[in-house]
Amino acid sequence: MLLKSQEHLSVLKVIIITALLIIFTSSLSVSTDVDDSLAYIWPLPAQFSSGNDTLSVDPALCLSVSGKGSGLKIVEEAFERYKAIIFEHEVEGVNSHSVFNNFRKRRSRGFDIGTLKIVVHSDNEELQLGVDESYTLLVAKNEGLSIIGEATIEANTVYGALRGLETFSQLCSFDYDTKSVLVYKAPWYIQDKPRFAFRGLLIDTSRHYLPVDVIEQIIESMSYAKLNVLHWHIIDEQSFPLEVPTYPNLWKGAYSKWERYTVEDAHEIVSPKGINVMAEVDVPGHAESWEETFNSFASNLNPRTVVHNWLGGGVCPKAVAKGFRCIYSNQGFWYLDHLDVPWDEVYTAEPLEGISDPSNQELVLGGEVCMWGETADTSDIQQTIWPRAAAAAERLWSRREAISTGNITLTALPRLHYFRCLLNRRGVQAAPVLNKMHVNLATGFGYDCRFNKLLHQLFQSHLPFPLSTVSMLPFSITSQQRLKSEKLKSVDDPVLIVSKQSSS
Numbered sequence: 047m048l049l050k051s052q053e054h055l056s057v058l059k060v061i062i063i064t065a066l067l068i069i070f071t072s073s074l075s076v077s078t079d080v081d082d083s084l085a086y087i088w089p090l091p092a093q094f095s096s097g098n099d100t101l102s103v104d105p106a107l108c109l110s111v112s113g114k115g116s117g118l119k120i121v122e123e124a125f126e127r128y129k130a131i132i133f134e135h136e137v138e139g140v141n142s143h144s145v146f147n148n149f150r151k152r153r154s155r156g157f158d159i160g161t162l163k164i165v166v167h168s169d170n171e172e173l174q175l176g177v178d179e180s181y182t183l184l185v186a187k188n189e190g191l192s193i194i195g196e197a198t199i200e201a202n203t204v205y206g207a208l209r210g211l212e213t214f215s216q217l218c219s220f221d222y223d224t225k226s227v228l229v230y231k232a233p234w235y236i237q238d239k240p241r242f243a244f245r246g247l248l249i250d251t252s253r254h255y256l257p258v259d260v261i262e263q264i265i266e267s268m269s270y271a272k273l274n275v276l277h278w279h280i281i282d283e284q285s286f287p288l289e290v291p292t293y294p295n296l297w298k299g300a301y302s303k304w305e306r307y308t309v310e311d312a313h314e315i316v317s318p319k320g321i322n323v324m325a326e327v328d329v330p331g332h333a334e335s336w337e338e339t340f341n342s343f344a345s346n347l348n349p350r351t352v353v354h355n356w357l358g359g360g361v362c363p364k365a366v367a368k369g370f371r372c373i374y375s376n377q378g379f380w381y382l383d384h385l386d387v388p389w390d391e392v393y394t395a396e397p398l399e400g401i402s403d404p405s406n407q408e409l410v411l412g413g414e415v416c417m418w419g420e421t422a423d424t425s426d427i428q429q430t431i432w433p434r435a436a437a438a439a440e441r442l443w444s445r446r447e448a449i450s451t452g453n454i455t456l457t458a459l460p461r462l463h464y465f466r467c468l469l470n471r472r473g474v475q476a477a478p479v480l481n482k483m484h485v486n487l488a489t490g491f492g493y494d495c496r497f498n499k500l501l502h503q504l505f506q507s508h509l510p511f512p513l514s515t516v517s518m519l520p521f522s523i524t525s526q527q528r529l530k531s532e533k534l535k536s537v538d539d540p541v542l543i544v545s546k547q548s549s550s
C-alpha cells in the first residue's frame with residue numbers, strides 16, 4: 047500500500063519537474079540573448095573581420111611551428127596551456143584508447159580545424175619594453191584539397207604568438223549540444239598589435255604578503271587580458287620580505303618568518319611567460335614630493351628617466367612637455383584598492399588626456415593599474431584586481447577610436463561581462479562587473495599568519511635599524527644591483543615615481 051502511494055508520488059514528481067523544466071527553459075530562452083553584432087574578444091583587436099560559418103575544432107588539435115623561432119620552447123609550452131583551457135570539458139574523440147570514443151570518432155565526419163599553425167619569424171626571445179607583440183590570426187575552413195583545415199598565427203616574435211594564442215582561445219567555445227569546441231562567425235581574419243608597449247599591473251607584497259603561487263596565478267591571469275608588465279612592489283616601510291644575500295638580516299623585517307621570498311622564489315616568479323616582471327627593490331622618491339623633485343631637478347634628471355605618474359591627472363602632460371617618457375597611473379581611476387571607482391571610469395581614463403602633440407604622445411609608454419596592498423591579501427586580491435584591471439587593459443591595448451566612440455554601455459559592457467565570466471571559467475576569482483563593494487577588505491597591514499603583534503615585533507627586533515628608515519639607506523641601490531646580477535629582470539632606465547608620501 048505504502049509502496050504504491052510512493053510510486054504515485056514519484057510519478058507525480060516527474061510530471062511536476064517536467065512541467066517546471068518546460069516553463070524554466072522557455073523563460074531561459076528569453077533571458078539569454080547576447081548581442082551577436084559584438085566581437086567577444088577582450089581586449090578588442092586592432093583590426094578584424096568575421097563571417098557566418100561555424101567551425102569545429104579537433105580535440106586532438108596539432109601544433110605546427112615554423113619560421114626562425116620554431117625551436118623556442120615557449121610556444122610549445124603556451125600551446126599546451128591553451129589546449130587545456132580550450133578543451134576544459136571532456137569532448138568526444140579525445141581518449142584514443144577508449145573503444146567508445148574511437149567508434150564515435152570514426153563515425154564523425156572529421157573536424158574543420160585539425161592543426162594550429164604558428165609562424166614565428168624571429169628566434170630572439172628577449173622580453174623587453176617595446177618587444178613586437180603584433181600577430182595575425184586566420185581561422186578559416188580549408189577550401190583547398192586538403193582534408194584538414196587550419197588556424198594560422200603569424201608573428202614576428204614568440205610574444206606576438208602568445209597574444210595570438212590568447213585570442214584564438216577566446217574564439218573557441220564549448221557547445222553543449224554537440225559536445226565539441228566550435229568557432230562561431232568564421233572565417234576570422236585578425237590583424238592585431240598593442241596601442242601601448244607598457245601595460246602594467248602593480249602588486250604590493252610589503253603591506254600584505256602574497257604566496258608565490260598566488261603571484262603566479264596573477265601573472266597567468268594578466269596574460270588573458272594581454273597585460274605585459276607585473277610591477278612587483280616587494281618592500282616598503284611596513285615589511286621587507288625579500289632575501290638579499292649580501293644583507294642577511296634584512297628579511298627579518300618580514301611580517302613573520304614564513305612570509306618571505308627566497309632568491310630562488312624571486313627567480314621562479316621572474317621566469318618569462320610573456321609578462322615582464324619588474325621587481326622594485328628600492329623605495330624611490332617616496333620622501334620627496336613630485337612638484338619639488340620635478341621643478342627643482344628636472345634639468346638634472348637623466349633624460350632616459352621614466353616618470354611614473356601616481357598622482358591625479360596632469361602629470362604626464364607636464365613630463366612629456368619636458369621631453370621625459372611617462373607611465374600613466376592616475377590614482378583617481380587606476381588604483382584598484384579604490385573600490386568606489388566603477389568599471390566605466392576605469393575604462394574611459396585616457397593616458398593621452400591633455401597631450402595633443404603627436405611627438406609628445408609617443409613619450410607616453412603606457413599605463414599601470416595599481417593593486418596597493420594595504421587592504422588586499424590572498425583572500426581577496428584576485429576579485430579586487432578583476433574585472434576592473436581588464437577595463438584598463440583594453441584602454442591600453444585597443445585602438446583609441448575603436449573604444450572611445452559610441453555608447454560603452456552597449457559596446458563594451460556586454461563584452462566585459464563576458465570576459466569576466468571567461469576569467470571565472472579559467473578559475474580566476476573575478477568579481478561581477480557591476481558589483482562595487484564586492485569584497486571584504488583585509489584590515490591593517492600584515493597577514494593574520496603573524497598571530498600577534500608581539501611576535502611581529504620580536505621578529506623585526508632582529509633588524510639593525512627600524513624599518514621606517516629603510517627607504518633612506520644606501521643598500522637599496524646595492525640590493526638592486528645584486529638582484530640584477532642574479533638575473534632578476536629590472537628596468538635599465540631610472541624610474542622616478544611620482545607619488546604622495548603615502549600611496550593611498
Ligand SMILES: *[C@@H]1O[C@H](CO)[C@@H](O)[C@H](O)[C@H]1NC(C)=O
Pocket residue numbers: 096097098
Ligand atoms: C552573414 O549573414 C547575414 C544574414 O544572413 C548577411 O547579411 C551577411 O552578409 C553575412 N555575412 C557574410 C560575411 O557572409
Ligand SMILES: *[C@@H]1O[C@H](CO)[C@@H](O)[C@H](O)[C@H]1NC(C)=O
Pocket residue numbers: 453454455456
Ligand atoms: C547608453 O545606453 C544605455 C542602455 O541602452 C542607456 O541607458 C544610456 O542612456 C545610453 N547613454 C547615452 C549617453 O546615450
